[in-house]
Amino acid sequence: MSIQKTFTIGTRKSQLALAQTNEVQEALQRAYPNFEFPILGMTTIGDQILNKPLYQIGEKSLFTKELEIALENKTVDLVVHSLKDLPTTLPKGMTIGAILKREDPNDAVVIKEGLIAKSLEDLPKGSIVGTSSVRRSSQLKRAFPDLTFQNIRGNLNTRLAKLDSPDGQYSALILAAAGLIRLGQKHRISQILPQSIILHAVGQGALAVECRDDDIHIIELLSVLEDKDTKLRCMAERSLLKALEGGCSVPIGVNTNFIEGKEGKRMLRLEGLVAQLDGSKIIRAEATKYVDYDEINAANELGREVSKILIEQGARNIIEELKH
Numbered sequence: 001m002s003i004q005k006t007f008t009i010g011t012r013k014s015q016l017a018l019a020q021t022n023e024v025q026e027a028l029q030r031a032y033p034n035f036e037f038p039i040l041g042m043t044t045i046g047d048q049i050l051n052k053p054l055y056q057i058g059e060k061s062l063f064t065k066e067l068e069i070a071l072e073n074k075t076v077d078l079v080v081h082s083l084k085d086l087p088t089t090l091p092k093g094m095t096i097g098a099i100l101k102r103e104d105p106n107d108a109v110v111i112k113e114g115l116i117a118k119s120l121e122d123l124p125k126g127s128i129v130g131t132s133s134v135r136r137s138s139q140l141k142r143a144f145p146d147l148t149f150q151n152i153r154g155n156l157n158t159r160l161a162k163l164d165s166p167d168g169q170y171s172a173l174i175l176a177a178a179g180l181i182r183l184g185q186k187h188r189i190s191q192i193l194p195q196s197i198i199l200h201a202v203g204q205g206a207l208a209v210e211c212r213d214d215d216i217h218i219i220e221l222l223s224v225l226e227d228k229d230t231k232l233r234c235m236a237e238r239s240l241l242k243a244l245e246g247g248c249s250v251p252i253g254v255n256t257n258f259i260e261g262k263e264g265k266r267m268l269r270l271e272g273l274v275a276q277l278d279g280s281k282i283i284r285a286e287a288t289k290y291v292d293y294d295e296i297n298a299a300n301e302l303g304r305e306v307s308k309i310l311i312e313q314g315a316r317n318i319i320e321e322l323k324h
Helices: 015-031 065-072 133-141 156-165 177-182 214-224 229-244 298-310 313-321
Strands: 011-012 039-042 077-082 094-099 107-112 128-131 149-153 170-176 207-212 251-259 266-275 282-288
Touching: 011 015, 015 039, 015 077, 015 107, 015 156, 015 177, 015 207, 039 065, 039 266, 065 077, 065 094, 065 177, 065 207, 094 214, 094 229, 107 177, 128 133, 128 156, 133 149, 133 170, 133 251, 133 266, 133 298, 156 170, 207 214, 207 313, 229 266, 229 298, 229 313, 266 298, 266 313, 282 298, 298 313
Parallel strands: 011 039, 011 077, 128 149, 128 170
Antiparallel strands: 077 207, 094 207, 107 170, 251 266, 266 282
C-alpha cells in the first residue's frame, strides 16, 4: 500500500482566506518537506450573498458548508477556516485537527484616507461607520451614540475601496485587526478598540484546520500546527457560544486571557456579553478557572459557567428576539 504524499487543502477564494491558507500550507511544508499540499479554492454561501446583513441570511454555516461537503466527499483532505466562522457544532464525521497561534483578536478602526480623525472619538457627529457585524454595531452604538453604524459587505479589499472612494458615504470601517495584519494592511489601522469598549468575536484572530475525524494520518500531521494556549482560550469561548445557542451573526462578544492564580497556577479568565441590536441593553459576565495546558474539559466548563451567568441575567431572551 503506497503512502499518501499529497494532501489537498480547501479554502474560500477571498484574498484573506487564501493568505491564511498559504500560512498553513507553508507551516505544513516546513514540517513535511517531502509531502505536497496543493490549495483548492471554493465559493461559499456567505461569499455569494452580499446584499444582506449576515444575521438576516439565517444560515449558521455561511462560510463553511461548501468546504465541508468537499471534505466529506474527499475532494480535499483538510480545510482552513477563520475559527470565528466555524459553527460550534460540526457536521458528523468532522473535527478540528488544529488551532494555530492567535493573531491580535481585537477590532480595529480604519479611517477614510484624507480625514484628519485618528479614532472614533475624533469623528464628527453623524459620521457613517461601516461594519458587517451586529456584535460590533450593537456595542459601538452604546459607546458612540452620535455616530451612525451601517452594514457593509464584501471582502476586505472591497470594503477598503468603498471606504476610500471620494464620493463614498463611509468615514470609517470596523474590521478585525487580524485580517488587516494578515493582508499586509496593518498601516491602515487608526485605532485598536479596547476591551472596555468592545469585546471581540468568539475565535477571532485564530485559524482552525478542519478534517475528517477518522483520518488519523491527517490528524497526526496537523498536530505540529497546534498552539495549546490559543486552543484553550478558543475552546472556552466556543463553549460559551454553544451554550447560548448563538452563531457568528449574533451579538455575542468575548475576551479571554491567562492570569496567575495562587501558588503560581495559571488561571483562564473569560468575559462574555450579549447585546441587543440597538445597544440599548448589554449583559456582561465573567469567571476564572484553573486550566492546565491540556485541560480542554476545564476550558469548556468555564465557557458553560459564564454562559449560565449570562442566561440568568436574560441573555437567552435577547438571542431569541433576534431570531424572530
